[in-house]
Amino acid sequence: MDLIQRPRRLRGGEVLRKMVRETRMDKASLIYPLFVKEGVGIEEEIPSMEGQFRYSVDRLPYELERLQHAGVGSVMLFGIPDHKDECGSGAYAQDGIVQKALVCAKERFPDLYYITDVCMCEYTSHGHCGVLCGHEVENDATLELLAKTALSHVQAGADMVAPSDMMDGRVRAIREKLDFGGFKDKPIMSYAVKYASAFYGPFREAAGSAPAFGDRKSYQMDFHNRREGIKEALLDIEEGADIVMVKPAMSYLDVVSEVSKAVHVPVAAYSVSGEYAMVKAAARNGWIDEERIISEMAVGAYRAGAQIYISYFAKELARLMDEGRIG
Numbered sequence: 001m002d003l004i005q006r007p008r009r010l011r012g013g014e015v016l017r018k019m020v021r022e023t024r025m026d027k028a029s030l031i032y033p034l035f036v037k038e039g040v041g042i043e044e045e046i047p048s049m050e051g052q053f054r055y056s057v058d059r060l061p062y063e064l065e066r067l068q069h070a071g072v073g074s075v076m077l078f079g080i081p082d083h084k085d086e087c088g089s090g091a092y093a094q095d096g097i098v099q100k101a102l103v104c105a106k107e108r109f110p111d112l113y114y115i116t117d118v119c120m121c122e123y124t125s126h127g128h129c130g131v132l133c134g135h136e137v138e139n140d141a142t143l144e145l146l147a148k149t150a151l152s153h154v155q156a157g158a159d160m161v162a163p164s165d166m167m168d169g170r171v172r173a174i175r176e177k178l179d180f181g182g183f184k185d186k187p188i189m190s191y192a193v194k195y196a197s198a199f200y201g202p203f204r205e206a207a208g209s210a211p212a213f214g215d216r217k218s219y220q221m222d223f224h225n226r227r228e229g230i231k232e233a234l235l236d237i238e239e240g241a242d243i244v245m246v247k248p249a250m251s252y253l254d255v256v257s258e259v260s261k262a263v264h265v266p267v268a269a270y271s272v273s274g275e276y277a278m279v280k281a282a283a284r285n286g287w288i289d290e291e292r293i294i295s296e297m298a299v300g301a302y303r304a305g306a307q308i309y310i311s312y313f314a315k316e317l318a319r320l321m322d323e324g325r326i327g
């Protein structure tokens with residue numbers, strides 16, 4: 001055969017394969033989501049997310065130490081309060097769970113980077129991401145509460161805030177509040193392109209944040225839509241988002257790709273709880289090779305155009321990168 005092009009030539013050995021790799025990754029781009037809970041001495045495994053735990057503030061430093069050791073430099077904090085009410089006041093309380101966790105974590109591990117999820121659903125008695133008027137989530141009345149929440153997080157030491165509620169105009173409301181409060185330099189990573197997804201199931205068990213009635217389809221996006229994702233990303237950037245996120249990751253890589261071409265800010269992909277739970281369950285049964293699967297999932301997100309990857313597998317991915325198996 002007189003073939004001129006033989007693509008296999010570049011696959012002949014590991015050194016060459018690594019030389020010509022198109023996707024390079026770095027541990028610095030990983031973010032690890034972490035659940036903090038009221039109480040003392042708590043380190044409880046989340047049933048639907050084996051290997052993931054809820055920590056009370058006093059136990060949090062042990063996990064932060066493990067992360068730092070693994071070379072994962074950024075965490076995203078989610079709070080699980082003791083008390084919930086109609087307007088989610090625990091979200092913006094000065095002594096709220098995330099606020100307390102931040103004060104402790106910043107003191108013990110000042111070199112880690114702390115991002116906070118800004119949302120109401122863990123704090124409202126009805127489990128929706130905003131305040132209600134009847135059975136409707138009231139967009140504009142929620143904005144002030146989200147902005148207050150974001151401000152209280154940065155006051156407690158958050159390095160970045162990440163609103164995940166999907167109310168219209170919330171990035172602008174948060175930006176104005178932070179600027180007015182003297183925090184012009186704190187970035188916002190917006191969950192700009194967040195779909196109403198069954199992949200969040202395990203998270204809602206972990207955080208006790210399932211809606212008491214109805215669903216989130218009136219604020220989170222319809223998963224049939226791709227162009228709308230670009231609209232949401234561009235809108236949030238106009239309002240002041242510094243980073244935009246696409247969520248979930250695995251079934252939405254076309255969206256990651258489109259958004260990353262349409263914007264000039266960093267794009268994050270969030271591999272969510274359902275993705276984690278599926279991998280864990282299949283691996284436990286010996287049906288898949290966990291390390292190889294999580295490698296493909298992560299590389300897929302970066303290959304699609306993400307610069308940042310948020311994953312419950314962050315520590316494992318960091319190790320795989322250290323070992324030169326991916327990246």
Ligand code: PBG
Binds near residue numbers: 121
């Ligand atoms: C809060 C929030 C959710 C997730 C991140 N922030 C749940 C939801 O929207 O219901 C999901 C994360 C995951 O599934 O890992 N609104």
